[in-house]
Amino acid sequence: MNDSIAPGGLAAVLAHPDDESFGCAGALALAHDAGATTRLLVVTRGEAGSPDGTADPTLGDRRESELICAARAIGLDEVSLLDGYADGGVADQLFDRLVDEIAAWLADRRPGAVITFGPHGVTGHPDHIVVGNATRWAVERLADAGTAPNAVYVISPIFDPSGNRYDLSPEEQSATHRIEITHVAGRKIEALGCHASQADITDELAALRAAVDGGAPIYEGYSRVRPFVPAPHPDFDRALL
Ligand SMILES: [Zn+2]
Secondary structure, eight states, rough: OTTTTTTOEEEEEESSSSHHHHHTOOOOHHHHHHOOEEEEEESSSTTTSTTTOHHHOHHHHHHHHHHHHHHHHTTTEEEEEEOOOOOOGGGGGGGHHHHHHHHHHHHHHHHHHEEOOOOOTTOOHHHHHHHHHHHHHHHHHHHTTTTTOSSSEEEEETTTTTOOOOOHHHHHHHHEEEEGGGGHHHHHHHHHOOOOOOOOOOOOOOHHHHHTTTTTOOOOEEEEEEBBBBOOTTTTTOOOO
């Protein structure tokens, strides 16, 4: 870890390069602009992100570069990748080890709030689901040591401009917080554009550009799951930190 970066701030723990750009680029960009430290932990290198899902180390290298490109667009202070977790195979690894590794990463950095995936991982991808569950268990482990972040949010993409395409869990359907990201939407578009190896950015980019061009306010949704609050939170339209 880079000791010159202040502890605290907002951290996201996600599964693949590009999850940050789809999921929470706006909230991270806003936190960065507000002076908070912003960090991202990604569990896999996305080496299976090809049309037929075949793992390819070269693609992993490319996606790591795309992730760095997106991190610059968003304004992330630190990006970390775990070793030893295959794209598409996170659930095959020892869950307890993943919880330990995420807990250690969080304990070193002490973010005030953490964003991760909810029970259906937005898209239902098994890696998303396992990483979200492991992150929440990691926070419980930190709570036992008195070092848990103040809040854990799961991505609740009900304000997705392209509409609700997924089978979301109740937690993911009921955002407690709605973050207006209109004035950083250009950076979310730029970050998504970094992930040029991924065919599914095309629809998201088109929908986001159309929403921006139409002058509509752009939102990201989050559900605060720790401490639990019913939706909507009294600070529905305020920042996560
Ligand atoms: Zn993903």
